[in-house]
Amino acid sequence: MQLKDSVIIVTGGGQGLGRAMAEYLASQGARLALVDLGQERLDEAVAACKTAGGDARGYVCNVANEDQVSDMVNQVATDFGTINGLINNAGILRDGLLLKQKDGEIQKMSLTQWQSVIDVNLTGVFLSTREVAAKMIELGSKGLIINISSISRAGNVGQTNYSAAKAGVAAMTVGWAKELARYGIRVAGIAPGFIETEMTGSMKPEALEKMTAGIPLKRMGQPQEIAHSAAYLFENDYFTGRILELDGGLRL
Structure with a gap:
């Protein structure tokens, strides 16, 4: 697949990994449809993509809302x-232990903590893929859908909700690749480890230091490294139904 003039939708495209991927793809001549909740961040990301060399437009949309998608x-x-x-x-984070005993009382992860992450990180992927794939088939266009999973899909302490969602995303990737291949639509996944973004930047310094020490490469990944890999997946027409792991060798 040639990136130049290809139209690619990026959800969560107003910031973090989404914006980094969008800017990189724009530098290769792609045309970007950036989807996020905030208009201001979308406007900034659209401007950055245009500066990088590609066309771009922003769309305010909650990926967990069927009608909006x-x-x-x-x-x-x-x-x-x-x-x-x-x-x-x-995607969003609402981290917390399943159960925590404090002062003789047991605190529980709330259903709201669970459901909010499942709604965005899992249901949002389902809705976006379903609607985009249907539209691509309707238009007779071929291409690729990339699902961003995570190293946490294997299970991570304090991330019951996030791990479950990202494991589901990885499983859906394999199934959809088999289902959609007949229409010329590939489906692949990227499972980042710990990447330097606003999300990880909000962690306590001591937690970041401890986490980084466990990575064989002794550093966090850069958003540009994920973006470069996304471009590779678009351009390699034989990659489908697999998850590309980009975690510096870390295993949880």
């Missing part, structure tokens, strides 16, 4: 004339 995909197809790819990157 459907409307967004239809609008992107109208604005750009086609859709060639999707990066399911939007």
Whole structure:
């Protein structure tokens, strides 16, 4: 797949990994539809993509809302004339232990903590993929859908909700690759380890230091390294149904 002039939707494209991937793809001539919740960040990301050399537009959309996702995909197809790819990157964290005993009382992860992460990180991927794939088939376009999973899909302390969602994303990637291949649509995944983003930047310094010490390469990954890998997946037409692990050799 040629990146130049390809139309690619990036959810969570207003910041972090999403913006980094969008800017890199724009530098290769791709046309980006950036999806996020905040208009201000979208505007900044769109401007950055244009500066990098690609066309871009922003779309305010909650990926956990079925109607909003459907409307967004239809609008992107109208604005750009086609859709060639999707990066399911939007995600949130609501970390916490399943149970924690404090002062003789047991504190529990709330259903809200669980459901909010499942809604965005798992259901959002399902809805976005379903609508984009349907539109691509309708338009007769071929391309790639990338799902952003995580090293935490193997299970991580304090991330019951996040790990469950990212494991589900990895499993859906394999199934969808088999289902959609007949339409010329590939589906692949990227499972980042710990990457320097706003999300990890909010962690306590001592926690970051301890985490980094356990990475064989002794450093966190850079957003540009994930972006470069996303571009590789788009350009390699024989990569499908697999998860690309980018974690510096770390195993949880």
